[in-house]
Amino acid sequence: MASASTDALATHPGPVLEAFRDRLAADDRAGEVLLALAGATAPAPARGAAALVAAYAARAGRRPGGAAHTAACVDRGLDRGPAARAVLLPLVTGVLRAPDGACGRPALAPVLVGPGPPPSHPLRDELLGVLLDVCPEDEYGTLGAHLEAAAHTCEARPEPRTRELVLRTALLLTRTSEGSARWQRRIVRLAGEAPAFAELLAQWLARAPQEWSGLTGPALRRAVVARAGPIPVRADGPGHGSLRPA
CATH class of the missing domain: 1.25.40 (Serine Threonine Protein Phosphatase 5, Tetratricopeptide repeat)
Structure with missing residues (x-):
């Protein structure tokens, strides 16, 4: 039709x-x-x-x-x-x-x-910027759908773009205690469901540990290790990133 x-x-x-x-x-x-x-x-x-x-x-x-x-x-x-x-x-x-x-x-x-x-x-990126600018930090349905899609399609886009999508969502969710708990539960589940995504998480945690330290807990690190193996430790000091909350 x-x-x-x-x-x-x-x-x-x-x-x-x-x-x-x-x-x-x-x-x-x-x-x-x-x-x-x-x-x-x-x-x-x-x-x-x-x-x-x-x-x-x-x-x-x-x-x-x-x-x-x-x-x-x-x-x-x-x-x-x-x-x-x-x-x-x-x-x-x-x-x-x-x-x-x-x-x-x-x-x-x-x-x-x-x-x-x-x-x-x-x-897509321009409109995503609008979505994340206007989305309240407690609109968990939207932020959860955003995170799920980023994780399950991570192999189809460049790694830096996935990293920015995930990190910006995390920074929004973790502004509240309930959002932080939801982020931890969902990211642990996604690491278990999507091996490619778990490998990306392992890379990010190793490359910029300080940037992710406030966003990840022991349960996530265990899930990442279970899927992607031990997280390597940087020898040249903590990494850093440039993404900040909108």
């Missing part, structure tokens, strides 16, 4: 957009409609499609599956790389900053963290 509808959108934008507006209002197979809208590339249809997606996203939190449908639409749009920036930047920023943004941010977090094709990386 998405492919045929996208083709029709390019040749008959007015009637197709009107039909899509009615279907979204009725929540009639909204996920398929949004994927079709995400495929619009010609300037005029793309602007109309973006307006429909934005209107749907504004009320997505009040519809079953609405946040997931919006996130899938954004994911497809991001794969278009820089060509999608003019449409996606205001759209996603609006969802992230909305008063009820807590409804949409957990679904968008794994999409923005996802590795995606290289042309999508700059826009």
